[in-house]
Amino acid sequence: MAALEKGNSPFYPNHPVPPEFFVGRSEEIERVRERGIRQVANGKMVPFYIQGEYGIGKTSFAKAAQQLGEAYGLHPIYCSVGGARDLSDFSAAVLQAALRSGGLNTTKEEALRNWLGKYIGRQELFGFSLNMEVLRQDAPQLSNPFGLLGFIEENRRRLNATGVFLVVDEINGIADSPEFAHFIKGLVDSAEAGQSLLLALCGTEDRRRRMIQNHQPVDRIFDIVEIAPMSQKDSERFFEVTFSSVNMETRKDAVSFMAYWAAGFPKIMQLVGDEAFWTASSNVVDLDVAVQAVNRAANEVGAQYVDQQVYRALRSADYRSILKKIAAHDGISPDIMSFRKADVAGALTESERKKFNNFLQKMKRLNVLRSGDVQGEYRFNQRMVALYIRLQTLQEGS
Ligand SMILES: Nc1ncnc2c1ncn2[C@@H]1O[C@H](COP(=O)(O)OP(=O)(O)O)[C@@H](O)[C@H]1O
């Protein structure tokens, strides 16, 4: 079968996964349901921090949780504040997100237009453009805790919801600003009984620590949901469920092979799945397809996510055999982020050992490695680089 006859790939290497393809994380989802959604539907405010590294699945998790919240009558507002530097950027982003939160629901869409119509500029072919000038003028009203809480409550009332589930994603930039930490603390303190708001901030652990540095009491306000690498079992289910959604069959050995090399990392799962989808020449994903797919995904990771200077160094003949031994030393361990110099040195040949120090220095200079907490330990600064190194060893072996 030619690729042309195929429909759309059900894989999303570059987008949050649509809730219907979301797998795993069942404990974390339950926790948000019990401690968050149910409480908020009964008139409480609950602040969560969805914490994890780049590409681990925070946004996907937040969206899946919002969809679950809808079953309890919570209205979802998804707001990415990646470009926000101060509170007025932040509140403009929340206002825009609220305006667009009706989605495909025409009743909600209409209620929002009636309420916030003055921020709508022009009707376009698909949806509408915003009147940014007016929006920017009014946004500061949401830059103080009472203003935002009142806005949220009005939103809930007009949409006839039991509460609002507000996701604030990509807080990387704004977490630096001390006023943001004070604002969030103020928001939590100012909520009165009956304020139905589930607030979920998404970011890395160091951004949360930065907020605490900026305002110590932030330390105690969040219920933290840690998004970790997935289990092999969840990854396997991901491949089975996603391929079967497009009527493709998966062989057991192929599925466990792909899950093993994805190392619990959802972004790699999606890349590998996508490659397998396009590689398969029938509707069966067998081991042969899986091996090709992982090899292609390795190249993708190298080309897309690894800095080109680093990429060239990692591919140099001198270093490849050393890298292979670094990747091999911890086998299937989910933490592929660090190694001990002595462990690796023990596995090196005489000539590799001569290049090893030089290699470590160069990797530190390129900001790939840093010294760990323990003497003789090295840590990778980026998971994608560590994953690439691991994936590359498959290519070496074949
Ligand atoms: N639970 C999941 N099931 C399937 N794919 C997922 C899951 N979580 C994340 N992904 C995929 O992993 C990649 C990164 O997810 P994303 O939610 O954007 O991560 P983050 O927001 O932490 O950077 C995306 O390609 C997404 O489709």
Ligand SMILES: [Mg+2]
């Ligand atoms: Mg994200």
